[in-house]
Amino acid sequence: MNTEISRRCFLKSTAAGVVTCSALAGLAERLAAATPAPQLGLTSKVRVGKIYLGHEHPGWPTSTVNLSAEMKRYESELAKLAPQLGDVEFVDAGLVGDAPQLAKAREQFKNVDGILVMHLTMGISPQLQSLMELGIPIVVFSLPYTGHEWHTVASWQRQGKLIEVFPTSRFEDLLVAIRPFRALHRLKEARILHVNQGPADAAYCKAIKDKFGTDITNVGLPELQKAYETADRSEAMTDCRRWMKEARKIVEPTKDDVLKGSLMYIAMRNLLAEHDAVLVTMNCLGMNLMGRGMGYPCLGFVRLNNMGLGGVCEADLKSSMTHLIFSYLVGKPGFVTDPVFDLSTSSIIHAHCVAATQMEGLDKSAAPYNIRTHLEDGRGVSLQVKMPVGRKLTMARLIGTDKLLFSTGDATASPFVRFCRFAQVRVLHEGVDDLQKVEGLEWEPHVHA
DSSP: OOOSOOTTBOOSOOOOSSOOHHHHHTHHHHHHHHOSSSOOSOOSOEEEEEEEEOOSSOSSSOTTOOHHHHHHHHHHHHHHTGGGGTTEEEEEEEEEOSHHHHHHHHHHTTTOSEEEEEEOSSOOHHHHHHHHTTOOOEEEEEOTTSOSTHHHHHHHHHTTOOEEEEEOSOGGGHHHHTHHHHHHHHHHHOEEEEESSSOOOHHHHHHHHHHHOOEEEEEOHHHHHHHHHTSOHHHHHHHHHHHHHHOSEEOSOOHHHHHHHHHHHHHHHHHHHHHTOSEEEEOTTTTTTGGGTOOOSHHHHHHHHHTTSEEEETTOHHHHHHHHHHHHHHSSOOOOOEEEEETTTTEEEEEOSOOOSOTTOTTSOOOOEEEEOOTTTSOSOEEEEOOOOSOOOEEEEEETTTEEEEEESSSOOHHHHHHHHHHTOEEEETTTSOOTTOTTOOOOSOOOO
C-alpha cells in the first residue's frame, strides 16, 4: 500500500498505545511558552480518590501479606510516575480495613472525578459495594494474585454500576487506569467555539452541556473577520516562515497564501483565549473565507492540534466532541474524515482537508509535510503529510450524547471503553453491532462534504 498519503488523507484517530501522559502534564507550560495570549487549555487538576483495600490474613495473596509494606511499594512506584501526573491531585484515603475508616474515605471522595482502588487482598467486595453507592467512577487496579474480585465486576456493570477492573502486572499502567477520570474532568471545563453563519442547534448544545458539562459558544462571521483583521501581522509572519522553513516542499501556494493561513491561526488562537475555549470548529467553505480576503483555517487547525487543543473542520460538533474525548484520553490529535474504500487492498482511506503532523504524540517529532493548496477549490493552503505507517489506529464518532460509533484495525480499545462506561455512552462497533436500527445515525441518501 502506498505510504505517501495525499493531502486529503488522514485518520480521525488516536494511536491507542500507552498514553503520552507527560505531554498532557506539560501542556500548560508549552502553551504559555508558545503564545503571548492568555493561557489556553488545562485550568484545574483532576481529583482522583486513592484508597488501598485489603485485610490481614486474607488467604490471597498469602496469609502473611504485609499490608503496610504493600502500600509503601505502591507509593514508591507512584512517586516514580509523578512527572506524568502533573495534572492530577490525589485525595488519599490510605489503607482502609474497617467500617469507620471506610466512612471517612467516602466523605473524602464526595467531590472527586474518580476513585482509584488499590486491590491488596481478597475479600474487598463489601467495601467496593459501599464505594459504588457514591455514584463516582471506580477503577480497581489489581496486580496478579491479589484476589478474585475481578469476577464480580461484570455483574455490577450489568447493574449499571460505574466500575471497571484493571488487572495488570505493570505499575506504569496506573497512568492508563486513570485516563477516563482525566477525560471526564476535562470535558466538564471545556468550551467549543462554533464558527458559522448561524448558531449551532440549541437543543444539541444543551444536551452536550447536560451530559458532559462541555459548553458550545457561537461565533459569527463578523467576530471572526475582526479577529483576522486585528491579528498581529509580525507574529503571523514568524509563523509563516516557520511553516515554509520546516516544509519538505512548497508546491502551489505563494508566501502570501501561507501568511493568510498563519493570520487565521493567530485569529483563532486569540478567539480561543478571549472565550476561554479549547477547540474551534469552522464552516470555512460555507462562509466564503477566501472571497472575503481571509485565509483558510487549515494551518491553524494543525497548530492548535499540535498544542493539545483542537481545530475541527466544517463546524462539525459531533466530530469536535469526539476529538475532545480522544484527546483527553490519549493525549494525541484526532481528525475529521470522509472515508472512501478500496476493496482491492482491503483498506479504508480516511480523507479530508487537514492532515495531522503529530499523530504519534505531542512530545514526538512532527511528520514531514508539503505545503499545498486546498484540494476542493485549489485555493488557500493546506498540508500534504507523510503519515506514520504500521501504527494502531482508531476511528470514532459520537452520536448524540449516549452512543459512539467505533472501529479499529487492531484490538486497542481498552481505555476508550472504560471512558464510555463511566460516561454512560453505548459503544457501537462497526462490523460487529447491527447499526441498521440505531437512532441518531444518518441514513439519508445524500453526500455530506
